[in-house]
Amino acid sequence: MDRKVLILSASVGSGHNSAAAALETVLRNSNDVTQVRRVDVLQTTPDLYRTLYDDAYFKLVEAAPWLVSWQYDLNEPPFKLGGTASIWDRLNTTAISRSIREFHPDLILCTHFLPARLISLLQTRGVLHTRMAVITTDYDFQGLWLPNTFSRFFVAREETRQHLITLGVPADRVATSGIPVRHELGRPVDRPAVLDRFGLSGEVPAVLVSAGAAGGAYATTIVQQLLHRPEPFQAVVVCGHNAELRQQVDALVAGHTDRFTVLGYTTEMPDLMRVCDLFVGKPGGLSASECMAAGLPMALIDPIPGQEERNSDYLLERGAAIRCNYDTTIGWKVGELLGDPERLTRMSAAAAATGRPHAAGTVVSQMLTDTDDSLWISHGAQRSLLLASEDGLAELDASRRVTALHDPESGRSLALITRSQLDSLQRATRTDHPQEMTVDRSRMRGLRSLRVDPFLLLTLHQMLGDRSQMTFSLS
Known part of the structure; x- marks a missing residue:
């Protein structure tokens, strides 16, 4: 199969670009890929933004490391700052956003959270239809890395994967790959x-x-x-x-x-x-x-x-x-x-x-083999993941616990919503089958009139994509 692949990183330090280069090497040796582009997103942004994003960070590390630590801990829970790029980031990434849409890649691999959040924004707006993998480049999870939509989330170690699964992220969407390194290290x-x-x-x-x-x-x-x-x-x-x-x-x-x-x-x-x-x-x-x-x-x-x-x-x-x-x-x-x-x-x-010297190969192999659609995380589910991370699952009300919607044939998770969102949807659609539900695009307007959560309807609309209807199973 011929595919176009885009690798996005950000030169905050050298590690994100190094991981991206390792992925590029593997992709260029794949027979299933016709075009590979690797872009450092920061290098496409205005000078002021780039200076504040990169240089200012390392100066802050030297001048006030306690502030860096505080900021890291503040943003450790997922969705603390939402699930897509901020307005400030959007204003400064218009050029690369346009370039990405023009290239229209079949697959995007992100080795920094900035491009991951940018791609999730483009997908949420419906102006980009692609599959995205997020590849983390540290051994621990940090909340900024988790966007509201992605195909696969790769982490460096199994404990991190278990942490995300416990919070509610579907297990089939999180993989332990290690951090991509130069291919020579495996020889x-x-x-x-x-x-x-x-x-x-x-x-x-x-x-x-x-x-x-x-x-x-x-x-x-x-x-x-x-x-x-x-x-x-x-x-x-x-x-x-x-x-x-x-x-x-x-x-x-x-x-x-x-x-x-x-x-x-x-x-x-x-x-x-x-x-x-x-x-x-x-x-x-x-x-x-x-x-x-x-x-x-x-x-x-x-x-x-x-x-x-x-x-x-x-x-x-x-x-x-x-x-x-x-x-x-x-x-x-x-x-x-x-x-x-x-x-x-x-x-x-x-x-x-x-060590995992073949991490880059693991990521590429899984993403070229996997053809599933994106996972969509509703606004309510984002809030629940945040609360579960901050206060613990035991403190989370049952109505706010997250549940996944699955493709009944493949078993792959399609969306993550809250239990209260699911209950309201079942009431509105008068679903009799406790384990299965069909969403029809033609009935979406009627669901709005029944006061179904508009953020849930947005998630369902995104999950449908170009399809007129979809049947999914409930976890």
């Missing part, structure tokens, strides 16, 4: 050749110090402390795009080039990850998932409040990482680990067990 590596290329002997532990793509200044602190460690090791320090940082690190290790190799930005991180014994850096979703895919233990530095702290929790729980809580003891903590090779071996095994 064997020519270890002797890589070691030789980077001046590593292979006789002592190799430490990979990463400053991230942007080049975080914390790398100098790490190197300064490692210089004084007595344990035998060699280190590769990757400074990213920060030329000034590379000069500083070069100056620090002058006279110690037998132990330290300094690089700028490199595309050879998959090779380095597969031959090194310990990664020292921040626990971004992509960095962490790539390390896990390579079986590379991590020493975690200065996680961003919110998603990176949650990533840290998971990696520590899995036994694949240590966390350096004090800037003053990074070198000591790394040295202690290097001096305990048995522990390092156990951590490497834990990392390999956690």
Whole structure:
């Protein structure tokens, strides 16, 4: 089958684009796809919007991390800010919205919540008919990622999937795939050749110090402390795009080039990850998932409040990482680990067990195989999911509990509504069959006159699509 696929990301950090690129690689090797486009949505927006969305966020991380943590926790429940793009986002994404409609893709894969919420808006308005998958890029769920309509929601770990199912999201719409990483990480590596290329002997532990793509200044602190460690090791320090940082690190290790190799930005991180014994850096979703895919233990530095702290929790729980809580003891903590090779071996095994090097292939395979329509979440169900997340299911009134409408033939969930919405619909349609109901487009106006919830009618209208009627079963 010939299909057009659109991959949408947003360059808030480098991870979302990296995940998108991993998906693109798999898609371009698929015989079922005729066209693949990958677009960084932020790069199509006005300069002011892009600056506020990206640069301002990282400045806030530096100046007021407590505020970032508060904002993350505030938006953790789903639908706190609704299920589609905000007015501010809509005003600044008109160009990409028009481009998406003109391309008219059969399938859209989103690796950031901004394009996911934008696509859900276009689908809700009826100006775009497509299937959308949302692919999360951190180990924990954050509410902004869940839109009011989607075909499949991919998460990094099973606990996250169970959390969403418990809240009420249909199980058939949530899949545990892992975070998409570069395909090289799932392949064997020519270890002797890589070691030789980077001046590593292979006789002592190799430490990979990463400053991230942007080049975080914390790398100098790490190197300064490692210089004084007595344990035998060699280190590769990757400074990213920060030329000034590379000069500083070069100056620090002058006279110690037998132990330290300094690089700028490199595309050879998959090779380095597969031959090194310990990664020292921040626990971004992509960095962490790539390390896990390579079986590379991590020493975690200065996680961003919110998603990176949650990533840290998971990696520590899995036994694949240590966390350096004090800037003053990074070198000591790394040295202690290097001096305990048995522990390092156990951590490497834990990392390999956690990793999902074929996550991108899992996502693409499922979405090219799956031909089901979108799931629609009614306004009332959105509110119920929010309340269940904030107050707990036990506090949710029975009338506000969510229930799914299913295709009776395939069993696939079609819509998520509340119990009270279902009861009102059954009364209005005088449905006698307790497990099945038919919705007819010609009767929709009559249902309005019977004061059926207009948001429910909107959901039913969206679920019908181009069909004149549909029969669905009740869960």
